[in-house]
Amino acid sequence: MTTSLVQKYNVPGPRYTSYPTVPYWEEEHFSSEKWKQTLIQSFKESNTTEGISLYIHLPFCESLCTFCGCHKRITKRHEVEDPYITAVLKEWELYCELFPEKPIIKEIHLGGGTPTFFSSHNLKRLINGITSKATIAPEHEFSFEGHPNNTTREHLQTLYDLGFRRVSYGVQDYSETVQKAIHRMQPFHNVAKVTLWAKEIGYTSISHDLVFGLPFQGIENIVDTIEKTKSLSPDRLAFYSYAHVPWIKGNGQRGFKDEDVPKDEEKRKLYEIGKQLLAKKGYHEIGMDHFAKKNDSMYEAFREGKLHRNFMGYTASKTQLMIGLGASSISDSWYSFAQNEKNIEDYYARLEQNEIPVYRGHILSTEDLIIRQHILNLMCQFTTSWDEKHLYFPELPEVLSRLEEMEHDGLLILQHNAITVTEKGKPFVRNICMAFDLRLKRKAPQTQLFSMTV
Structure with missing residues (x-):
């Protein structure tokens, strides 16, 4: 590398x-x-x-x-x-x-x-x-x-x-x-x-x-x-x-x-x-x-x-x-995420009220579910495809455009309906996934939220 x-x-x-x-x-x-x-x-x-x-x-x-x-x-x-x-x-x-x-x-x-x-x-x-x-x-x-x-x-x-x-x-x-x-x-x-x-x-x-x-x-x-x-x-x-x-x-x-x-x-x-x-x-x-x-x-x-x-x-x-x-645990129903109270005393207090101690979460939109599947495919199999209609989304051409430079650098192969991460590109799979992350692209963080990718 x-x-x-x-x-x-x-x-x-x-x-x-x-x-x-x-x-x-x-x-x-x-x-x-x-x-x-x-x-x-x-x-x-x-x-x-x-x-x-x-x-x-x-x-x-x-x-x-x-x-x-x-x-x-x-x-x-x-x-x-x-x-x-x-x-x-x-x-x-x-x-x-x-x-x-x-x-x-x-x-x-x-x-x-x-x-x-x-x-x-x-x-x-x-x-x-x-x-x-x-x-x-x-x-x-x-x-x-x-x-x-x-x-x-x-x-x-x-x-x-x-x-x-x-x-x-x-x-x-x-x-x-x-x-x-x-x-x-x-x-x-x-x-x-x-x-x-x-x-x-x-x-x-x-x-x-x-x-x-x-x-x-x-x-x-x-x-x-x-x-x-x-x-x-x-x-x-x-x-x-x-x-x-x-x-x-x-x-x-x-x-x-x-x-x-x-x-x-x-x-x-x-x-x-x-x-x-x-x-x-x-x-x-x-x-x-x-x-x-x-x-x-x-x-x-x-x-x-x-x-x-x-x-x-x-x-x-x-x-x-x-x-x-347990305290701070995150649940995943595929359609939504839910996180429990992080503080142990708050966790106990909610249970004493006979409440499931969830304090925040996210309901996934149709777009979220499509992007989630592509990112999951890339992280687990180093490839993803939109051959099936339900995995296509309107912003896909923009995503592919963002990936062209990575293809030029030898990190992935762009095909008609699929992407495959190369051996050279595996250490950069987080960067490849970021090209699909529409929420990140629409609202870039003003301060550093994440660790470095490499």
């Missing part, structure tokens, strides 16, 4: 876990009642054919990692666990009262925060409480995020016994200098221990999350981290670009100076070298930032054109309806 391309295309841009992106939600046209209507519509259309997905946000962490952009609450007081589980089960009960029939759960993902902040006993209470009101789909996928420093064998065994087969561990980088900078001291032997436990217990998909572009991170750190990762042989990997957005996340990302963070070509080299190493180690690029071995379900989904992307990131299976439970 040439330096000129990085300099040319390294601009602020969305990561497109949704379209429209959150800053462009029309909150003034949203209401809880409208959300419930689209929820019920989507449930009726998809429950018996696909099932539904649940994302459960468990926000507590014992310490603050200064690279993190998640909604979290820092505390060492574990008495917060019980009331939070009770609240999440109350929220689920309110949803179940809306459903016209028993929900079929295809996916559960426990995210955070730190899900393994919670005891095995409380996690079991949570999952049993959820599944007691539902049917579990035969081909279900239950997954959770485990912190290598506090995930116990009991955590892994308990969740395995409850049907979980996938676990992802946040690794980031093995350099002690980098770990100190991001306040995430995590020795290799801790990651090795929990990875081997998961294999022994029988987890079929183990993932490690790695991050490039962290403060003080150099090529030697990337090489060392990937070599150590290979020795543990996880089934899939996320290789994320560090999003340095201190203007959004406040003091949480100011544990180091701006000049300590690799930028532009320096940062891109970290990615390119990491990507080359991962390919040599048998990991295949899947969508954006993700890599998997051929035996992993993510690789199969990508190969078969079934890869999906939502607020949880990439998933190997698609459901039209995803319900987010």
